[in-house]
Amino acid sequence: MGIMPAARGVKRAASKSSTATASTAAKNKKKRGVEMGFGKPCLVNIVSQTRASLIITIVHCICPAIQWEIPSAPKKRGRVLACGQGDVGQLGLGEDVVETSKFKYVTALGDKIVDVYAGGMHTIALDSSGKVWTFGCNDEGALGRATSGESEEGTPGAVRLPAPAVCIAAGDSHSAALLNTGDVYAWGAFRDSHGSMGLVVRGREGKSCREPVHVDIGETAVAIASGGDHLVILSASGGVYTMGCGEQGQLGRLSQRSASRDARQGFSALLVPSKVTLKAGGARIWAGYHATFVLDNNDKMLAWGLNNYGQLGITGEKRKTAIFSPTECDAFTSQQCTWVRVACGQHHSLALDSAGQVYAIGRCEYGRLGLGDRAGDAEVLEPIPALQNKKVISIAAGTSNSFAVTDSGSVVSWGMGSEGQLGTGACNDAAEPTAAVTPALAERTPLHISAGGQHTVLLVEDPTSQKEASPPPESETSEQKGDSQSAESEEEEPKPAKRPKNEQEGEISSTSSAQPSEVAEEAKLQKVNGDEKKETPMEVDETDTPQQKEEDAETETKSADEQTDTEQTEPENTQTEDSKPETTDTSSQETTDSDTKSQEPEKTDVEMSEERTEVNGTPEVVEPKTVDVIPTANPLTTTA
Template sequence: MPPKRKSVLPKSGDVKENGVPTKKAKIFHPSHRSERGTVLALGQGDVGQLGLGEDYMERKRPTVVPFPEEASGNIVDIFAAGMHTICVTENGEVYTFGCNDEGALGRDTSEEGSEFTPHKVELSEKVVQVSGGDSHTAALTDTGEVYAWGTFRDGNGPFGLTVEGMKKLPHHLPIPATVVQISSGNDHLAMLTDQGDIYTIGCGSQGQIGRIAECFSIRGGRKGLSLLLEPALVIRPKIRGQGKVFFEDVWCTPYCTFARVRGGGVYGWGLNNYHHLGVEDIKSWFRPVGIESFSHIKVKSVCGGQHHSILLDSEGTVHSLGRVDYGRLGLGDECEESHEPSAIGSLKNEEVTQVACGSSVSFALTSNGEVYAWGMGSNYQLGNGEEDDILTPEKMSGKQLESRKVIAVSSGGQHTLLLAKDK
């Protein structure tokens, strides 16, 4: 048998003092954010996802989002979901705004207009990371517990967050392990544990949960919804002579999941109709497959839109693959669809620290706090004040950015968020 591997991730669980359990240790993962900043929003906001109140349906340039006094300037994490927004304060409190038709805000919005501005979600534990999709939100606590609210959807509409149905308030997910990282697609959720495992729940019709056969992918088939809505393990692939791989990062795109393994290499599963999974065969993949086309890249992170993917490598170089329409790959108008990632040449002189994607748009954040944007311009998500598509990365500008350095970017279905601090 191969030697037992030691986790590179700090473990949590019950800390024992003289053999007596005391309290759970605090978790850590490199994806957690801690730098405070001010939230700026741009794009379309007809259901409140900009957080600017009922009078602002769109913003062509980044605009400061007003938060209650206790949270203002104190945000450390942002997430632009399909049509709602999630923010986390330094103290681990969660604020949401946007569409709440199916419970994605996790709070009461019966007061008229309350979904259009940031309000706190009632959670007794400190949150260190959030994610969201079309109609769901998830929150990871500092002790490795996961809460979620809202609902998952498929081609036939909503089918619940649990087998009991939609959850409009935070619901604890029964994960029998310590979770250190979470990531959401449009309608699925992946949770990485400190032991290198990944649990998934949600829609599986394109293979995105990575643990069921295609015959059960539509609402669980004869096995029922519990197959999809009860968290279960993705079977870790084995490498000959080394045993099972150890997952150390997980990233969801709308209909795909990517996972990096310790020692290098990326596995993926889900929709591949535009080659955006990085596999030559355009079928949907229902189990983890090693992505050979990424093997020459030391992948630092992965993000994606509906039909394209963006990779950031350890050298700060940005690569793109998948569908070419609207300029979402950032490669100009001469590129062709491919499962092979292509480096974005116009960013070669920039040290990129983060990448992000909306449905048909892409972003790169540089080490000096500047944001480059490209892709479909029709929702004003790109921050250049125009509706024209941008085929190669263009630096985002605006009055609110003149005195600020951007430290994080996130983009959803029709809007984009920036987290920035004073220069």
């Protein structure tokens, strides 16, 4: 559930006097010669130099001084596939697709996505420009944007953030994003045994947030991870902060008596991010349904939360209990592996080591461990036999199922599959890793997989999207008529003032029935993630319709080029001299399996007055121009 990998920042060593400014040079994590034990000299700091002598002060550190940098977003761009239950739009495949047992392309997201996570009943994606897109259930604000119906909820829409995002996370009913400024923003709500807790404290109660709110930890954040109903944040200094539901110990900083909304401090102890006490700073964080994992700076795996099936890898007398404070995971230590990722489901966990081997521990029902038919649970980390000769690069754990992606490009899944979320083409359970069914990927390599409550999302690299320039738009028609599982269209949309309908808040629709007055209002510039460029991966390729001629005649201010538009003219023919093709995001339409519906769009020309905007913090004057607003039809209506 939105389990975040480790911070991709660079580890730095610093003295006490320089920790606040983080001005020291980058250090490799494995080179820790200065990280000695308690009370030992660990760093020589040159305090001052005078004419007479060089004064050297030896700083005695209680613990290693670690400084992490804000990570950059993943570089590889690609497309998203989804499978499973989509009754509330969490698949993003259109209103006609409410479930599918095979992975299908979410064409509305385009081909510039760099990260994606599945929440309980929603999905969050990050594109290469730092924009965050969401779709699915919005009952408690998990989408972070206003929606007026199921059509808008099921269509990807942008979340307004003050700066580009570099990391994202999703829980049961909440989402979060780490910005390139080191700030964390979250939206939605947490839940406990009493129902919704809200997200932040307002007055004496917890209130859900339908728009992003700043989560202040008092220092720079470098990583985030979402459990089912809690959020974990890693700071630049290695501090681990938690907030949300703590009933199963998943916050790691409250006693069992204090971890309830009924306690004396109430919501203020739960919904205000606070620091977990650790002997050594954190290096990596992961979160599961009711648990949190931290790999500390001494390479020890720590965990806290629900351990009723031993899923935390904490054995002995603490097995089958809830653990409310950081505890070393002895099952991880005994393997003597270098751990690179942990995925935690409701009652089981997966672990990935540096060699690409996957281990499982915890409850065995429904085959979620991938260890075959067996009666007993796994009390220690056991390697999954079917994956021992493969190198795995990504793992995920759903409620009662598991997933893996190998470096050879294969996608496998196992465990409960009653909702088709395994993507195997059936709704059966699988006791061992089973190949998922995907469209012909050709050169598209699977990169990352994430499991939600009843659906799964997969990110595949698209080599053509890595290019700076897109193919000419003339190739669009021929590509769209290609093979139904590998057709690809990359249309360059260089007009900076052009805004696709589905990018705007509150106007996403699968129909093209907008009135001119409504379109004029929708065409106003908005600041989305600190970037007001109109090209986004959300655009859907469209061509002009005969109605364009009638509307051209009604608009007296159109240029000569626009007045001579024909039914066959592409939207790019109306671009202005100040277009910026070098910043264009391309979009693609995929046809999958056997069913693809198309809808003729209407095109409305809107006169925009000169308006001063701000693009990524830089003032920019947008000259008066005519804008073609193309209401986007639902691009994919394939059924399972």
